[in-house]
Amino acid sequence: MNLEKVVNRRFPDTEASYNFKDTILYALGVGFGAEPLDPKHLRFLFEEGLIAAPTYANVLGHPGFWARDPDYAIDWRKLLHAEQRLTLHRPLPAEGKVIGRHDVMGVRDKGKESGAFLHQRKEVIDAATGNPIASVVTTLMLRGDGGCGDWGDAPDELQKLPEGAPELSLEVQTLEIAPIIYRLSGDLNPLHIDPAVAKVGGFERPILHGLATKGFAGYALLKAYCDFDATRLKSMALRFSRPVLPGDCIRFDFWQPEPGLIRFRAVVPARDLVVLDRGTARVA
Structure with a gap:
């Protein structure tokens, strides 16, 4: 990996327009169609009074598979999606236009044999109002790019789950x-x-x-x-x-x-x- 080029990448803003059909399609893809006679499920599936699933913010305004560009020298065939963080600042509208603003947050090198974590940040902004909707941090495991060195910030480590049986x-x-x-x-x-x-x-x-x-x-x-x-x-x-x-x-x-x-x-x-x-x- 060319660390200097990766951390200095400047992303163009990405715009995403979506309508009620897109919102319903996403909800169908992640389980909300399981009980189609339940009024609570229908709030995510019926255009009258439609509500957007909060996790749809993970998807909107994606910057594309830029790591595949040979300029960055990332061994993209060994790339894995390792972790994902989502913080919601306000509800996602059921339809509209959002702007995605992106940057590379940081890189954490785990060693030549272990690879490196690349943390990429996205801010999802309501294009009509300029209000922030969500912050997303995507962590990629670059299995073929260990030994590159550390740079920038990293999110707090995800902690192990409590011991004992789930509640x-x-x-x-x-x-x-x-x-x-x-x-x-x-x-x-x-x-x-x-x-x-x-x-x-x-x-x-x-x-x-x-x-x-x-x-x-x-x-x-x-x-x-x-x-x-x-x-x-x-x-x-x-x-x-x-x-x-x-x-x-x-x-x-x-x-x-x-x-x-x-x-x-x-x-x-x-x-x-x-x-x-x-x-x-x-x-x-």
Whole structure:
């Protein structure tokens, strides 16, 4: 990796216009269609009085796969999406236009054999009012770029989960077509639809997008702790551990060590795999 070029990259603002159909499509891709007769679910699926799922802010205004540009000399084939943090400053409108403002927050070198973490920041701003909507920090694991050196800032390390049994668990069933629906919200990587590409990547079949799994986690948090009131979810952060396969049943395990603080993980019981780990959420 050319560290100097990476940390000095200047991103153009990205604009994203979305309408009620886009908002509903995203919600369908992350679990809100599970109970279509429930009025609380319908608030995220019906254009009359529509509410946007808070985790949609992760997706809007994405800067694209810039790490693939040879100028940065990143071994992008060994790149993994490691962690994702979302802080919500106000509710995301159900439709409108947002501006994404981006920068490289910092790099943490784990050594030649271990790779490096690249932390990228996005501010999501309402284009009509100029008000900040959300802050997003995406952490990429660059497995082939260790030994590059440290630079800049890094978010606080995600802490291990409490010991002992979870206080609450909630199961969410994904659909076989989940990644085919979710990719229409912006991530068209063929890994999530083309079996041939998935096999080259070492997977038995196309996998669910990591941010779709985070969307399912947002759905589970709203259901378990917020009575589907989107304004009550203030932040969430997590680590991606393993991929989810379409059709997997995901069990979300929750702990509440103090009022307003939720710790969580996601497990696929059928394969005994933790797919999301070290989750932290703040709710009102």
